[in-house]
Amino acid sequence: MIKMAQLEDIRKMYFMEDLSIREISRRTGIHRDTISKYLSLEETKPPKYKLTKERNHPVLGPYIPMIRQIIEDDKQRHRKQRHTGTKIFGILRQEGFSGGYNTVSDFLRQEYRKQKEAFLPLEFELGTYAEVDWTEAYFYLNGKETKAHIFVMKLRGSGGFYVRAYPFEKQEAFFDGHIKCFEFMKGVPYKIAYDNLKTAVKKVLQGSNREEQEQFISLRTHYLYESTFCRPARGNEKGGVENAGKEVVRRFFVPYPDVNSFEELNHYLHNECIKLLEKNSKWEAEKSALRPLPTVRFDGARYKEAKVNRYSMIQFETNRYSVPTSYVGEKVTVRATAEEIKIISKGSTIAEHFRIHGRNKDSIILDHYLELLLFKSRALGNTKVYNPQTLPPIYEQYRRCLLARNPRGNREFVKILMLHRDYHPSQVTEAIEIAMEYNVYGYDGVLNILGQTLVLSHKADPINKDKLQSIPEVIVTPPNLDKYSILMTGGDH
Known part of the structure; x- marks a missing residue:
């Protein structure tokens, strides 16, 4: 097989310089039949070598069945754990193969090319x-x-x-x-x-x-x-x-x-x-065309038993989640979905958390610890169950002012936090803001202000005149009280 540059020279010598095929053969050293073949080409594409019969492998031949068996066995293995060319070459060397690595790699290339899988175009019925x-x-x-x-x-x-x-x-x-x-x-x-x-x-x-x-x-x-x-x-x-x-x-x-x-x-x-x-x-x-959905959603949660530790937390995988302190020492059930964690005791949900996706982290809900904090209120500023960043800034400001005026200020503050159980957080926050504005510090004062704001927010709207007209007129006849007058004179039976 000649190269493209040689073909170019041959064509130029023949068609442009009018040299004979014999002379071109003498100058290039290429056989006359080969020159004639390439001059007869209609298209001047790069010459390609055509292998008419499969090459013999005198050195590799005895080892070919072994190589093909390795390739066949590899089909059952994970693609990342199949034999490489280097690995196969090493095995053959141990078996006495005396040839070079290139001989093995060339053969493997041909074998893998033969075994390339063909695919059929597919068509699927809708919904199936x-x-x-x-x-x-x-x-x-x-x-x-x-x-x-x-x-x-x-x-x-x-x-x-x-x-x-x-x-x-x-x-x-x-x-x-x-x-x-x-x-x-x-x-x-x-x-x-x-x-x-x-x-x-x-x-x-x-x-x-x-x-x-x-x-x-x-x-x-x-x-x-x-x-x-x-x-x-x-x-x-x-x-x-x-x-x-x-x-x-x-x-x-x-x-x-x-x-x-x-x-x-x-x-x-x-x-x-x-x-x-x-x-x-x-x-x-x-x-x-799909099959209808069942009426009940599948419960895809994972369930696991856990025990509440002395810090009122359960561990799921590598993370910890809080529960109310009254459950310390008890066994509970953890219901885990991809998005949330529910903790169940005796059929009732006692805590809900967003699922933590990191490792060795805590999900703590302050409300779970409020009863305990009433008795251990001095630890409020140092315990990690109270995180001021989770509340509006006004809360921590109020707590500090309250503590400066009252040695039992932390306990009063915990009682104020318990108001979230009965009132919306925005309502409690508004009451604390008003309390600070009027220098009212204490649970009773905040509760009083909260009650007043709720009363003021429930004003009755006057009835529309059109609605009054639609109400039928009711005439009530007043009772005759003259018969009771006789009682003032002592009565007459």
Whole structure:
């Protein structure tokens, strides 16, 4: 095979200098038949070498069955744990192979090229088939770069998809993603394809068989759909949702969204999905073809038993959540969803918290400790259960003024905080502001002002004249009291 520059010289010598093929062969050292072949070409494309028969591998030949067996076994392994060319070369060397690395790598390149899989174009009936997967993207949470785990559900009939963002890929997030997607679509597909997620699959068995998680079976039973799983390391079997995940990152996370919470991020993603689906001509038709939602929402929460410690807190995972002090030492049930933590005792919810997404953090509700603070009020300024930043600034100002005037000021202040149980926080705040304005310091004074402000705010509006006209006139005949006059004279029987 000659190079393009040689072909150029040959053509110039023949067509421009009128040299014979024999003379060109003498000057270039290229055989006359080869020159004739290239001169007869209609198009002057770069010459290509055509291999008419497969090369022999005299040195590698005895080891080819071993190489092909390694490649075949690798199909059952995770793609990141398959043999590299260097690893295969090392194995062959141990078996006595005397050739070089390039011989092995050239053969592997040919083998992998032969084994490239071809795919068929697919078409799905509307409403019948969906795919679920996780992808990752980064965004700014309160100005800090943060990773979001994106749950993606794609309907293959229309190609439309919906997404939700979570701080993790735990089972409660997996279930919440299904619930939110089904409710957004107002229906359930008949079959959903999954990767071998730990939240769904306990163990991968032979072939297409799987030992599934009990909670996942419960989810599927509730919504009455079928599930199917990809073969290990064969993500292409749900390529539709993987492409949707890439589109989500490209469309919705470039540039980084800048939000203050995951709730705000999900609101943004919800609106972006709607904008995209409005352009999908098949979306509404596919939604109408879905199986109807059950009347009761699936409980996708995770439950765990916990014990309230002496600080009136329970631990869930690595974080701690407060409960009322009256439950110290008792066993309670923690109900965890992707967004909130509920603590239950004897069937009643005794505390609710937003779920903490960090590690080794505390979620403390001041109200849980107020009864204890009545008896230990001196510790109010030093305990972390009282955080002035969680209240309007006027509260801490009032507490300091109250304490300067009354040695039991902290106790009075705790009683004022208890007013939040019966009155709206804005009403208590207004009463404290008025109390400071008039130099009234104490629980009784704040309660008195609170009562006055509430009375003043409930003024009766005069009745409209038109309404008075619509009220029928009632004439009351006054009673005749003359018969009672006789009693003044002593009576006459």
